[in-house]
Amino acid sequence: MITDALTIVLTGTGLIFFVAGTVGLLRFPDTHSRLHALTKADNLGLGLVIAGLMVQVPSPLDAGKLVLVWALAILAAGTTAQLVARSALKKGQSAPDDEGMQ
């Protein structure tokens, strides 16, 4: 019962962070502030969901997989944010943002 309550609180809070990240993504004015908002929110959200599920999984192997998913997600988010931000910065200096190709 207590583990279920813990799961509900953690996963529910996780969802709130996902919503916050999406709101930031939609409302913030420019590319770099949007990037800033979202890399924090979605990783916290995923982390909370994973923490909530940790008490539910039946085996240590599954718990290990959950931890690995989070570790990989953080690694990917950090790398992505760095690379995309640098790429966007460069673009901002040399060319207008919206250079769609069709």
Place this chain on the structure above:
Amino acid sequence: MMTWASGWLIYGLTGATLIGLGLFGFASHTNLLRRILAFNVVGSGIFLVFGATGFRVPELGADAVPQALIITGIVVALSATALAVSLITRHASLSGSATLPDDDREDR
């Protein structure tokens, strides 16, 4: 009437919609890369229709034969896409165009 609420049919009909959407995209663009992309949508729509038919009785789980053929299909679709992308980039580097000669706006 229960069938309308059952999961497999929802996914099957989604697959049917994707086939149409992909066909539309394939024929409506002259950009070759966009055509490849649309073609992949057609492919995954067919896979989804096929896979959904293997899940008509959820109590028994998913039919393994469609699953195996779909996995084969996904890998073949990737290799076909890779070949097509190579053809297109080669064509583009030789002709300076992302479309077939007949579709090139400058040629009309």
Place this chain on the structure above:
Amino acid sequence: MIDSLFDLVLCALIIFVAFAAVSGRDLFTAIVFFIVYGLMVAIAWLRLEAIDVALAEAAIGAGLTGVLLLGAYGRFKNIDAARMGSWVPLPVLIVIALAATGLSAAVGVVLIALDPNGLGLIPAVNANIAQSGVFNPVTAVLLNFRAYDTLLESIVLVVALVGVWTLADNSAWGQRVGKTQSVRANGVLQSFGRTLPPIGLMIGIYFVWAGSSQPGGAFQGGTILAAVGLLSAMAGLFPPPRVNDARLRLSVIAGPILFLAVAIAGTAWGGMFVLPADLAYGLILAIEIVLALSIAITLMLLVLGPPEMTETPQ
């Protein structure tokens, strides 16, 4: 109730994303939507309890196809906008839209007319799984019951690679595949390219090994290994191999050759691909391991493209 709601929301999202991918404003947007599309379809496969397919879709849709299309996009940068293509004329567009709607409707009608209690080949697979040598029915179909398909598929991969390589410029023949990657030494990308492969290698091998009893197998594992190799190459960690490297060519065809050899050896037991039940597990495992390696290398080479090196990497 809530399950049906999930299915409906997911399917609506899939259709929206597919629509955006085929009719998005510009090529780049279309590609990004297509990457998201692969993710959504992978979730759909989970809802259909096809975990094996979801694994393949996730690895290929989210990993390899995205990199492939974005790479092609990068090469289209020098094409002037007027030659990037456009929509076909409106009257043609209307005809296409009608035809496409008709096709979708026809497939839909067929689906609705289908026997909702049809069992397909589930009983046949269940009746024979004990003789297949493995416990995962999907692996049993891939490497035993319908091994013909899988053998031909592994050959299709080799043929596609030959096709890609024939597109190389004469001057580039004998060079390394793909373009010379320029990456800052010890930069973000290269550090990432160093960190991920050990984990990816472990996960890929896990899938190949686990495939006999649970979702996974040569294709799913091989695709992940291909993605890991591709990342290392893109991070400039190792120079891509030369097209005329004999070891490379051997590793590309090793899987199909072993597969074919086992198929022919089956004639001793009564026909092509007849695997004796007591040897089936060992044979399937051997094929899986070698095939996964060949698939990994072939897929990586397919995404890297034909050789077009302009300089030798330092």
Place this chain on the structure above:
Amino acid sequence: MSVWFTSLAVLLLITLAGALIRVWRGPAPADRMMAAQLAGTGGVAVILLLAAATKNWLMLDVALVLALLAAFAAVGFVKAASRNGVGDPEADEEAAP
């Protein structure tokens, strides 16, 4: 608990739809790419919740694959956006001070 997990997954899918609006609107390619990244992380969370809802923990393997390949699209993107199509933003910074 199953109903809770599935409900969360539905809400998460709807949140993802919000992120997709940013993919559609852009305006910068980086915006679209980052929104797709958020959709990817959300998709991983949806799969985890589905695994919990159905108690089919083998689904975690799919989440594992998606998390492993989460940065691939971004790597492909910065490569395509770099000057020669095969570099990276840092190498470009060095080449053009």
